[in-house]
Amino acid sequence: MSEIKTINQLEALYPKPSPRAQNKVLPTLDRHAKTMVNHTHFVILSTCDALGFTDISPRGGVPGFVKVVDDSTILIPDSSGNNRLDSLRNIINNPKIGLMIMVNGIDEVIRIKGRASIHTDSEILAACPDGKKAPKVVIKVTIENLYFHCAKAIMRGKLWSGEYKVERSILPSLGQILKEQQSLDCKDIDQKEMVKYYKSTL
Template sequence: MSQIVNHDALNALYDSPHPLAEGKEIKHLEEHAIRFIEHSPYVVIATTDQAGFNDVSPRGGKPGFVKVLDPHTLAFADMPGNNRLDSMRNLIDNPKMGLLFMIPGIGEIVRVQGSATLHTDEALLDTFCEGRKRPKLVVKIAVETTLFHCPRAIAFAKLWSDDYNVDRTFLPSLLKIIQDQVAS
């Protein structure tokens, strides 16, 4: 087996990217990305821990739960969960993060990268209440790059297709899974 260990060897395997693919990464949120994010009920966030391991965590809510504060800033409330705080701890140690926004039924994905800060400002917390419990903190992201991914991966996975829906009976409940894992 041959291992690829440098960029030249990697590049030799692939054609050059199309100029549109090269140029689609921009340094701010423009109208299409803003509209997409405002309609997205689901985002996957990526952070990095002190040891350099990546952590990927899903976040969901009513479309628009991640707010566009301006073309260079996003924010979302850290709503109550399991209280492990992996992502929040990681952001204190390394503020760089990535976000993948998805909308059910739409194949494209919006990817944002930026630097995050954690806030407890009263006014900022109030903007995220919307009839729910007040969050303990808000994550603000200074946008560094934005791009739209093509829908190829979603299409291959048939993620939004009923054809690939799986009958859950092959897998026990999450509670049972965790109980089994903790017991072993």
């Protein structure tokens, strides 16, 4: 296998990007990006841990759960999860983050780079509810650049069509997976019980 080790080797394999692709990066949200943020129900948050490894975390909510403050600022509530706090710890150590903004029915996505900070101010918490309640903290993102990513990946994966949807039964419940992975001596929690637990903690 031939390993690519230099930028020159890499670039030799690909045609140069078009001027339109090269020039599409924006410093702030425009009206189209704001429309995407205002309708998003699913965001992928990328942070970097203390060892330099990239960590990816999904964030979901009703459309509008991510709030536009101004052209350079958005707010993301930290919804209930597993309490590992990986992304939040990473932001404290390194505020540089990446975001992917997605909307069901739109194959283009928005990629954002910026700096994040964590806030507990009552006004910010109230402006960015986690469902029907205020979150413990809100992630404030100051945008440094963004652009619309073309639709090809979403189209290839047929993400919104449901064509590649599988039956949940191809995997045991997460409770059963963790029991096996960690050799736990505990009650077997089936998928029905897991869903009931999930819904009780949303």
